[in-house]
Amino acid sequence: MTLEGILAQLAAMIVALVVAPLLMGWVNAWRAILQNRRPPSLLLPFHMLRKLFIKESVVAHDATALFRIAPYIVFGCMLLAAMIIPTLSTNLPMAPAADAIALVGLFALARLFISLAAMDIGTSFGTLGARREMLFGFLAEPAFLMVLFTVSLIASSTSLATIVSSLAHRELAILPSLAFAGVAFTMVSLAENARVPVDNPATHLELTMIHEALILEYSGRHLALMEWAAALKLFAYSCAGLAIFFPWGVAQANDHVALLWALPVLLVKLAVGGFLLAVIETILAKMRIFRVPEFLATAFMLGVLALLVHLLLGA
Amino acid sequence: MGAMTALGSLDGVVACVVVWLSIGIGGIAALRNFAVVARILFPFSALISVALAAFALAALPSPAQSAILAIGLPGLPFHLRLDALSAFFLVVLGLASAGISIYAGGYFRPAEGTPPGLMCLQYHVFLCGMAMVLLADDAYAFMVNWELMALASFFLVTTNHRIPEIQRAGYLYLLVAHIGAIAILLCFGVLQANTGDYTFANMRDQRLPSFWASCGFLLALVGFGAKAGIVPMHVWLPEAHPAAPSPVSALMSGVMLKTAIYGILRVTFDLLHTPIWWWGMAALVVGLATALFGVVFAAVQVDMKRLLAYSSIENIGIVLMGIGLAIVFAAYRMPSLAALALTALLYHCLNHAVFKSLLFLGTGSVLHATHERSLGKLGGLLRYMPWVAWTTLVGVIASAGLPPSNGFASEWLLLQGFLFTGGLPNPYLKMLVPMFAAGLVLVAALAGYVMVKFFGVIFLGRPREEKLAEAKDAGPLERLGLIWLTAGCILLGLFPAAVVELIDPVAYSLVGRGLAQSGRIGDWLLLAPVSAERASYSALIVFFATVALVVLTVALVHRVYHGRVRRAPPWDCGFPLQTARMQDSAEGFGQPIRQIFEPFYRMQRELPSPFDTAPRYRVVVEDPMWAWIYLRIAAVTDWASRMVSTLQRGRIAIYLLYSFVTLVALLFFTQA
Numbered sequence: 001m002t003l004e005g006i007l008a009q010l011a012a013m014i015v016a017l018v019v020a021p022l023l024m025g026w027v028n029a030w031r032a033i034l035q036n037r038r039p040p041s042l043l044l045p046f047h048m049l050r051k052l053f054i055k056e057s058v059v060a061h062d063a064t065a066l067f068r069i070a071p072y073i074v075f076g077c078m079l080l081a082a083m084i085i086p087t088l089s090t091n092l093p094m095a096p097a098a099d100a101i102a103l104v105g106l107f108a109l110a111r112l113f114i115s116l117a118a119m120d121i122g123t124s125f126g127t128l129g130a131r132r133e134m135l136f137g138f139l140a141e142p143a144f145l146m147v148l149f150t151v152s153l154i155a156s157s158t159s160l161a162t163i164v165s166s167l168a169h170r171e172l173a174i175l176p177s178l179a180f181a182g183v184a185f186t187m188v189s190l191a192e193n194a195r196v197p198v199d200n201p202a203t204h205l206e207l208t209m210i211h212e213a214l215i216l217e218y219s220g221r222h223l224a225l226m227e228w229a230a231a232l233k234l235f236a237y238s239c240a241g242l243a244i245f246f247p248w249g250v251a252q253a254n255d256h257v258a259l260l261w262a263l264p265v266l267l268v269k270l271a272v273g274g275f276l277l278a279v280i281e282t283i284l285a286k287m288r289i290f291r292v293p294e295f296l297a298t299a300f301m302l303g304v305l306a307l308l309v310h311l312l313l314g315a
Numbered sequence: 316m317g318a319m320t321a322l323g324s325l326d327g328v329v330a331c332v333v334v335w336l337s338i339g340i341g342g343i344a345a346l347r348n349f350a351v352v353a354r355i356l357f358p359f360s361a362l363i364s365v366a367l368a369a370f371a372l373a374a375l376p377s378p379a380q381s382a383i384l385a386i387g388l389p390g391l392p393f394h395l396r397l398d399a400l401s402a403f404f405l406v407v408l409g410l411a412s413a414g415i416s417i418y419a420g421g422y423f424r425p426a427e428g429t430p431p432g433l434m435c436l437q438y439h440v441f442l443c444g445m446a447m448v449l450l451a452d453d454a455y456a457f458m459v460n461w462e463l464m465a466l467a468s469f470f471l472v473t474t475n476h477r478i479p480e481i482q483r484a485g486y487l488y489l490l491v492a493h494i495g496a497i498a499i500l501l502c503f504g505v506l507q508a509n510t511g512d513y514t515f516a517n518m519r520d521q522r523l524p525s526f527w528a529s530c531g532f533l534l535a536l537v538g539f540g541a542k543a544g545i546v547p548m549h550v551w552l553p554e555a556h557p558a559a560p561s562p563v564s565a566l567m568s569g570v571m572l573k574t575a576i577y578g579i580l581r582v583t584f585d586l587l588h589t590p591i592w593w594w595g596m597a598a599l600v601v602g603l604a605t606a607l608f609g610v611v612f613a614a615v616q617v618d619m620k621r622l623l624a625y626s627s628i629e630n631i632g633i634v635l636m637g638i639g640l641a642i643v644f645a646a647y648r649m650p651s652l653a654a655l656a657l658t659a660l661l662y663h664c665l666n667h668a669v670f671k672s673l674l675f676l677g678t679g680s681v682l683h684a685t686h687e688r689s690l691g692k693l694g695g696l697l698r699y700m701p702w703v704a705w706t707t708l709v710g711v712i713a714s715a716g717l718p719p720s721n722g723f724a725s726e727w728l729l730l731q732g733f734l735f736t737g738g739l740p741n742p743y744l745k746m747l748v749p750m751f752a753a754g755l756v757l758v759a760a761l762a763g764y765v766m767v768k769f770f771g772v773i774f775l776g777r778p779r780e781e782k783l784a785e786a787k788d789a790g791p792l793e794r795l796g797l798i799w800l801t802a803g804c805i806l807l808g809l810f811p812a813a814v815v816e817l818i819d820p821v822a823y824s825l826v827g828r829g830l831a832q833s834g835r836i837g838d839w840l841l842l843a844p845v846s847a848e849r850a851s852y853s854a855l856i857v858f859f860a861t862v863a864l865v866v867l868t869v870a871l872v873h874r875v876y877h878g879r880v881r882r883a884p885p886w887d888c889g890f891p892l893q894t895a896r897m898q899d900s901a902e903g904f905g906q907p908i909r910q911i912f913e914p915f916y917r918m919q920r921e922l923p924s925p926f927d928t929a930p931r932y933r934v935v936v937e938d939p940m941w942a943w944i945y946l947r948i949a950a951v952t953d954w955a956s957r958m959v960s961t962l963q964r965g966r967i968a969i970y971l972l973y974s975f976v977t978l979v980a981l982l983f984f985t986q987a
Contacts, residue, residue, distance in 0.1 A: 053876045060885035062777060064697050066708075068880075069865075076864035080857070096841055097856035098718070101727055105718040106857070108763055112717060115767050119898075122695065122776030123887040127899035130771060134764045135907040141760040146753055152734055153749075158850040204888070217886055220879075221872050293911050304753050311746045 005093040008259075009083060012092060015263065016082035020235035021045035021228065023274055030278035045231065049224045057220030060121045070117035071218065071225035077110035078232035087239045088262040089251040090161040099158040100148040103240070104141060107192070110229070111137050118214040129213025132289065136191050136198065136210070139296035143188045146303025147181045150310050151244050154178070160243070168247035176313060180306035182245050187299035189237040191292065194230070196281040198292050208286065235270075242269045324374035325382055325397040325450075328405060331367040332446050335360060335439045342435025349423075352431040357420030358792065360439065361413045367446065368409025374402040376820050381452060387459065394514050396452035399820040400585065403661060404449045404577045406817075410803060411569045411668040412442055418676050418796025419562040421789070422683070428475040441467035441566065448574050454503035454513040461499065465492040465542075468571060471563040472555050484554035491551040495541025499578070502534035506586055518586045528587050532594050535582040536601070543575035544628045545635065546605045547940040553612075556624035557688060561679025564620060568627045569672035573664050576634055583642060584657075584825040592646040592744070598639030603754045606632025610761040611912050614768065615905040615936045618688050619678045622769055623671065626714065629758060630667045633729070634660050636751060640732050641826070643739070643748065650828035652735050655844050657822045658815055658830055659728035665814070666721040666807060670713035673800035674769075677707035680793055681773060684786035690768075690901035695778040699786040704774040706797040713804045715766040716759045719858040721808035724842070726759055728815075731850050761908075768904045777895035809854045811842045902934050909936070917942055 022042060029039035041047075059068065084098045098106065115130035152158045154177070155166040191198040194211035203209050209216075215226045243250055249265030251258035287295060338360050345351040374380070379398035386393050397405075419438070423431060444464030451457035469492070473485035505527055506518040523531065541548040556564045583590055609629030616622035637660025644653035678688075680703040687693055697704040713720035733752035739745045778784055789797065807814055819829035830844055843851040872878075887893055909916065917937040923930030962973075 053872065056877070056879040056881055058881050058883045058886075061882050062695070062698075062885065064775075066697065066775070072865045072868050073861070075868055076861045079864050080860050083860075094856065094860065096843075096851045097853040097860070099850050099852060101730055102718050102723075102852050102857065105716075105723050105727075108715070108760070109712070109717040112712065112715060112763060112767060116771055116775060119767075119771035119775040120697075121885050122895060122898050123885050123893060124890075124897040124899075125887055127771070127776065127904070130767065131899060131904050131907060134767050138757075138760040138764045141763075142753065142756040145756045149734060149749070149752060153737070156737070157848055158731070158734065159848065162848050216888065219886075221876060225868070225872070290907075290910065293907075300753075300757075304750065307749055307753070308746060311749060 002093075005091055008089050008091055009093055012087055012089075013079065013083050015087060015266075016079065016232060016235055017228075019267070019270065020082070020231040021049065023235055023238065023270055024231045026271065026274045027234075027278050027281075030275050031281055034278055034282040045227075049228060052219075052224035052227070053221050055220045057222050059219075059222075060217055062121050063217070064120055067117050067120040067217075068222065070113045070120075071222040071229070073113045074110045075225045075229040075232070077106050077113075078229040078236065081106045082232050082236045082239070084160065085236055085239045086161050086164045086243050086250050087266060089255075089259055090165050091251070092161060095159065095161040100152060100160055100163065101145065101158055103160065104145050104148065107144075107233070108137065108141055110233075114214050114226075118217075121217050123217065125209075125213045125216050129210055129216070132210045133214055136292060136296060139293055139300060140188050140191045143184055143296060143300040143303045144192070146300060146307055147185045147188070147244075150177050150181045150303065150306040153307070153310055160240075164243045164247045164250055165252055167244065168250065168252070175310075177306045177310035178245065180302050180309060184299045184302035184306060185241055185245070187295065187302070189241060190280070191296055191299070193234045193237060195277065197284040197287045198295065200286050208289075238270055238273050239266070242266070242273065323380060324370045324377065324402070325380040325395065327370035328367060328374070328397060328446065328450065329382070329384075329395070331363050331370065332443050334363050335443050335446075338363070339436040339439030339443075342432040342439070344432070346432035347430050349425045349431050352435045353420050353423055354792075356435055357416050360442075361416035361420070361796075364409045364413035364416055364442075366409075368406050368413065371397075371402045371405035371409060372817075375399055375406070375817060379824075387455065391455050393447075393456040393459075394452035394516075395450045395456070396515070397450060399824040400577065400580060401449045403818065403821045404573060404664075405446065407573055407665050407668045408442075408445055408449065408570050410665075411672045411800070412566065414669075414796045414799035414803070415562050415565045415569070415672055415676065416796075417799065418565075418679075418793050421792030421794075421796070422562055422676075422679055423560070424683070428477065429470070434471070434474060437467050437470045438563070438566075441471060441563075445570060445574055449577060452515045454500075454507070454515070454518075458496070458500060458503075461496060464571065464574070465489070465496065468563070468567055472559040472567075474560050474563070475558075481558040484551075484558035488551040488555040491541050491548060495538045495548070498534045498538030498541065500538075502531050502538055502582060505531040505534060506582070515581075515586060519588070523587070525591060528589065529591060529594070531587060532583060532590075533597075535579055536598065539575040539578040539582075540601070542578075543572050543631045543635075544605075545601055545631065546608045546628070547944050549605070549609070549628045550938060550940055550945060552628055553616075553621045553624040553938070556627075556675075557618055557620040561620075561675050561682060564623075565672040565675035565679075568624065568675060569668040572627060572631055573668055576631070576638075576660075576664055579635075579638060580825065583638070584645070590642045590646045592643055592741070595639045595642030595644075595646060596744075596747075598635055598642060599748070599751050600639075602632045602635030602637075602639055603751055603758075604632070605629070605635060606758045607754065608632070608915075610758050610765060611908065611915055612936075612938065613765045614761060614908040615902075615916065617690050617901040617905075619681070619690055619693075619769065619773060620675070620688060622690070622765065623674055623678065626762070626765060627667075627671055629762060630663070630671070633726070633755065633758065634663055634667070636755060637663065637729050637732070640729070640748070640751075643744065644732075645826050647739055647741075649738060650826045651830070652732065652738070653826040654822035654828045654830055655728065655735070656732040657825060658818045658844075659725055659732055661818045661821060662728060662811075662814055663722075663725035666713065666725050666804075669800055669803040669807060670710045670720075670722060673710035673797065673804060674707060674714060676793070676797055676800065677703050677710065680789040680797075681786075684788070685780075685783055687780070690772045692780050693773045693778075693783065694776045694780075694895060694898065695774070695783060696786055697774040699784065700774075700788045702788050702794050703797065706801040707774065708770060709801045709804050711766045711770045713808065715763040717763070719808050719854040719861075721804050721811075724808055724811040724814075724852070724854060726755070727852055728811075728842075728844060730755065731844055735845070764908065768901065772899070772901050772904060776898045779895050779898070779900075809858060811852070811854055812840070815842065815844075909934075915939065
């Protein structure tokens with residue numbers, strides 16, 4: 001573990017913490033523009049977080065310690081996940097500790113805690129949210145793993161850093177397996193980040209909410225952490241997708257010049273990705289809840305198909 | 316350790332078994348003296364379990380030791396052998412039973428069915444039976460102890476033998492156990508290849524033609540599968556586990572199922588030693604079916620112990636998939652990958668023994684505190700039973716297979732095994748085997764759903780019944796047992812490389828290659844089964860990084876801002892009238908799964924209409940295997956016996972006529 005590695009790790013963490021809310025603001029701004037509304041400031045999420053941190057936390061009488069510790073655990077998991085994904089550079093000292101499968105495991109751990117915390121107070125919306133979150137999770141998680149397995153087989157490694165560097169070095173050609181995997185990944189990330197058509201991040205309409213139902217009882221700093229964690233999750237998924245499907249621009253180990261370029265390149269890629277997300281959210285309508293398992297099962301099947309296509313064609 | 320090796324680990328293990336037996340007999344001496352049995356004998360027995368685990372650990376890396384015990388029929392002594400495979404499963408037995416026994420000391424209450432002393436005897440005979448099954452080196456000793464184990468556990472399951480349901484569960488268990496035993500007996504008959512010598516040493520020397528070898532394998536799969544709970548022979552598990560007292564459920568689910576896995580491994584890799592590839596595919600298919608079936612049914616259960624029983628079926632399926640993968644690799648002479656799969660499945664056996672025991676013991680404490688097994692009548696117990704709840708939470712995380720717990724580490728290894736199939740020479744297999752990884756991740760993700768339901772409905776939310784507010788937390792001995800197993804979950808999860816090192820001699824003895832021997836394991840911090848570039852995982856770093864980030868966040872938030880908290884009624888979107896009844900019931904939480912997997916279930920539903928004045932809602936989910944297989948067998952048997960019964964007329968003249976006809980027929984045949 002070199003000093004350079006530690007610095008790269010710290011840089012990755014700070015970039016994740018800062019860029020994640022910014023990405024949220026960016027997507028929200030574009031969504032407003034596409035829907036003919038005046039866009040809010042890009043910095044709105046930061047103001048929001050600050051406001052929530054300053055406010056006191058209102059906790060239900062019945063809440064246990066699990067309820068109060070869960071936001072910190074969820075936040076920690078998401079931050080760790082954002083740190084092991086090669087966002088700027090593949091030279092990350094933390095990367096060997098957790099590979100692609102462990103990354104999915106970390107997301108699942110966060111999901112478990114957020115669901116348990118939602119059930120803790122015993123309100124009907126909390127349990128409803130937990131049930132739906134776990135329902136979508138059990139389909140989205142395998143679909144995500146199928147995508148990761150496909151690229152692992154292409155790179156013959158499950159280590160994210162190795163996957164990214166080997167994918168970056170291949171010649172520019174569209175692999176059919178990657179095309180399937182890309183579609184599956186997009187569908188999974190929409191579902192996992194509570195986006196339209198699976199969930200609506202802007203809704204508080206009781207019967208349709210999922211993510212909002214989970215964090216309904218949170219306020220103050222706990223809510224701030226949950227919101228920040230959600231932003232980090234969106235950031236982590238976007239970066240994972242960009243690193244897998246558009247790996248160019250991520251600095252390789254010991255490539256100092258590329259490291260300078262990495263941040264601007266990442267920001268441009270995220271800006272394009274965020275815009276596309278806003279477009280998807282604008283042109284699609286939210287699905288009925290029992291359509292979502294079909295949607296996610298399709299994603300899973302596409303992931304399996306990607307794996308099969310890779311094994312069949314070797315590409 | 317040195318002294319132990321000098322004494323001989325086998326002697327040590329046998330000594331432990333003898334002491335267990337004496338504890339059991341001591342229980343008879345103190346038949347109704349509850350204090351002696353619970354406070355002295357059971358804790359002492361836990362110490363013996365630890366000693367057994369220590370002896371077995373010492374034996375793991377050393378060469379096999381054998382002995383002959385002159386017990387039993389003249390000319391048929393017990394052959395014993397302690398090799399790496401036996402030693403590993405003895406470690407599993409020792410580690411799990413140590414926690415369970417100490418817990419049992421605090422769990423059993425006076426005036427429950429069987430008198431405590433007799434229960435103590437049955438319990439220890441059960442333990443001895445399992446230990447001796449693992450040591451047996453001939454079919455005779457194996458079968459005697461296998462039956463001893465089955466009978467002892469039958470009596471333990473029927474501890475509360477006055478309840479008709481429990482009688483029925485016990486009968487079913489006994490029946491399936493014996494069908495399995497017949498298959499195992501036949502399997503040994505095939506393996507000895509007409510030599511008449513039933514020692515395992517002889518079976519090892521036989522070179523069976525592939526037809527007979529396959530027969531032996533299939534018989535072993537059926538015979539041991541009945542004990543392990545492989546679909547469709549799993550039907551006894553969801554009946555017997557809720558019936559048995561919780562420490563017994565823990566022992567059966569955590570350890571006894573593993574003796575069946577031991578049997579499959581012993582027959583396939585040791586006695587038959589030339590596996591054929593399609594055995595592996597058969598095991599993979601059956602394993603995936605079992606795992607999926609188990610987890611899909613676990614998701615809709617409303618009885619907490621039944622839920623755990625189905626979850627055990629799921630885990631046995633995962634282990635069986637590991638066996639299948641190992642067979643496929645071994646059949647194509649890829650020993651290091653076979654070693655990877657074997658390591659993963661043995662690791663999973665150990666993990667399952669620890670976390671499932673923990674979960675069963677947790678349900679035991681809940682049962683004692685609330686007298687409820689139905690999830691729909693529990694809730695909010697985290698407030699009243701913090702010890703049980705927090706230890707169970709660790710078990711839940713492990714059972715859901717999440718990092719950094721032990722359950723994740725073994726599933727991670729197994730997935731790595733599935734991703735290495737590129738080198739298989741058969742192109743179909745190369746494509747088919749990774750598909751099982753897809754099934755495996757689906758099962759693992761559903762297990763998360765099941766575990767959230769299990770923990771959330773029991774321990775979180777508001778108590779669904781008023782009496783729950785009086786629930787008492789576990790007593791000191793129970794806490795000790797829970798903590799032992801919790802520590803097991805955590806340590807086995809945080810030091811996967813050490814566990815893999817431990818398993819290595821087993822893999823080496825079965826497929827001639829281990830992960831460590833071939834220089835293929837990372838240092839103690841990093842688990843890298845093939846090479847660090849290929850895949851690596853460090854539970855310690857993940858754990859400490861998460862903890863550090865959490866602590867740092869807590870400190871920063873409190874320092875930069877504040878730590879003020881105001882208590883208020885729950886918000887719930889401003890909905891004012893909230894009762895505990897408005898939370899999800901167990902049926903409600905499982906409803907989406909029921910809807911998605913509807914064709915799998917046999918359901919009876921009564922749904923109220925909006926105009927009912929006395930609405931009634933009822934859902935009964937049945938195991939379809941009953942209707943598909945068992946009820947049909949029952950119907951055929953019934954029909955056949957009715958046909959036979961037409962011969963019975965109840966008049967002596969007719970029976971005399973039968974005798975006469977038989978005699979004439981016999982005379983005719985002997986003449987001819």
